Structure formats: C-alpha cells, structure tokens
Amino acid sequence: MFECLMYLFENYVHSEMDVMMENKILTDELSDAGFQKDAVFKALAWIEGLADMQERLDYSALSQxxxxxxxxxxxxxxxxxxxxxxxxxxxxxxxxxxxxxxxxxxxxxxxxxxxxxxxxxxxxxxxxxxxxxxxxxxxxxxxxxxxxxxxxxxxxx
Missing domain, CATH: 1.10.8 (Helicase, Ruva Protein; domain 3)
Structure with a gap:
C-alpha cells in the first residue's frame, strides 16, 4: 500500500499530472505498473481520507x-x-x-x-x-x- 502511495505521489501528484482521473483508469494503470488491486484500493482510500481531512481543515488556523x-x-x-x-x-x-x-x-x-x-x-x-x-x-x-x-x-x- 505505502509503495503504491509513493508511486502515485511521485508520478502523478509531484509531477502535477491530472490525478483526478477516473478511479477505474487509475486502478488499471497502477495494476499494470505491478501493484495488486488490494494495495491500489487501500492507497486510493488513503488519498480520499486525506482529501476529506483537507476539506474539513480550518485554513485560517494554519497562519495563526x-x-x-x-x-x-x-x-x-x-x-x-x-x-x-x-x-x-x-x-x-x-x-x-x-x-x-x-x-x-x-x-x-x-x-x-x-x-x-x-x-x-x-x-x-x-x-x-x-x-x-x-x-x-x-x-x-x-x-x-x-x-x-x-x-x-x-x-x-
């Protein structure tokens, strides 16, 4: 799972490529890269959890x-x-x-x-x-x- 997250970060997020592609396309691409579907699903769920936290974050508190x-x-x-x-x-x-x-x-x-x-x-x-x-x-x-x-x-x- 963690290796899949690092792969996503290095190849999609860090390179500023579109990471908001359809989950099926991303899942297929990660499977083709050698990651097991279970690890891919867990990594995508981890990213969704991070996005949920970012949505709930009070950004005004970050600058205090x-x-x-x-x-x-x-x-x-x-x-x-x-x-x-x-x-x-x-x-x-x-x-x-x-x-x-x-x-x-x-x-x-x-x-x-x-x-x-x-x-x-x-x-x-x-x-x-x-x-x-x-x-x-x-x-x-x-x-x-x-x-x-x-x-x-x-x-x-």
Whole structure:
C-alpha cells in the first residue's frame, strides 16, 4: 500500500499530472505498473481520507501563532510511530514545518498506513503528501523537501 502511495505521489501528484482521473483508469494503470488491486484500493482510500481531512481543515488556523503545548501520543499511535518518528514530528513542529493542525493530519494519515515497519523516512513521505496540496504550505513543503534530499547529491537521507 505505502509503495503504491509513493508511486502515485511521485508520478502523478509531484509531477502535477491530472490525478483526478477516473478511479477505474487509475486502478488499471497502477495494476499494470505491478501493484495488486488490494494495495491500489487501500492507497486510493488513503488519498480520499486525506482529501476529506483537507476539506474539513480550518485554513485560517494554519497562519495563526503556534500553540505551545505538548502532544501526548496514544498507545496505538506509539505502536505505529516509534520514538524516532514522534521526535521527528516534534522537530518539524518546532521549526515551523508543521502547525498543530497539520501535525494532527500527519499523525492520523501515518497511523492509517498499512505496513509492518514504519520509519522516519516513511513519515517524511507522509508529511510531504499532507503538505503538498494545502494552501500557503509551499514554504513548509520546500523546507521538508530540503531535509529529505541532499542538495549536493540529490540523494535521500
């Protein structure tokens, strides 16, 4: 499922191609690319969940001053997001890449990823996918992209 999401992000969203094509066409194309239909359906459902969250988001709250509070993770979130992942989320919030609202979106979307292991590198992709389509988040998106990619060599950390 996660590999399918990354494929979609890299080949459709990040390249600014039309991702709003009919689900059947997209499903067939992803199946032709080697993804199992079950993974495709789960990835598309994950994207729909992200779109629903973006529709409900109060965009005026994104530009407000940061709230200085501590986020306590639930037991189920801690199972999915190890200490390194939780520390990275905290770091992104402290440097202004994530607001309280986008942090919650990231946590919710990350915990919905079906994967036996979930690393900080995986979390970085989730953050990119969450920030990509949010208005006024281009600077945060670019800042995270800079953290992910080595400027000199173009490699991921």
């Amino acid at each position: 001053q940061p709230v200085h509070s501590v986020r306590i993770f639930t037991d189920s979130e801690c199972v999915k997001l190890d200490q390194d992942c939780r520390g990275f989320i905290y770091f992104l919030e402290k440097i202004g890449v994530l607001s309280a609202e986008t942090r919650e979106m990231v946590i919710e979307r990350a915990t919905q990823i079906e994967s036996k292991s979930f690393s900080v590198d995986d979390l970085k992709w989730v953050v990119l996918m969450v920030l990509f389509n949010l208005p006024d988040q281009q600077a945060a998106f670019t800042q995270l992209e800079g953290l992910m990619f080595d400027e000199a060599g173009g490699t991921m950390h």
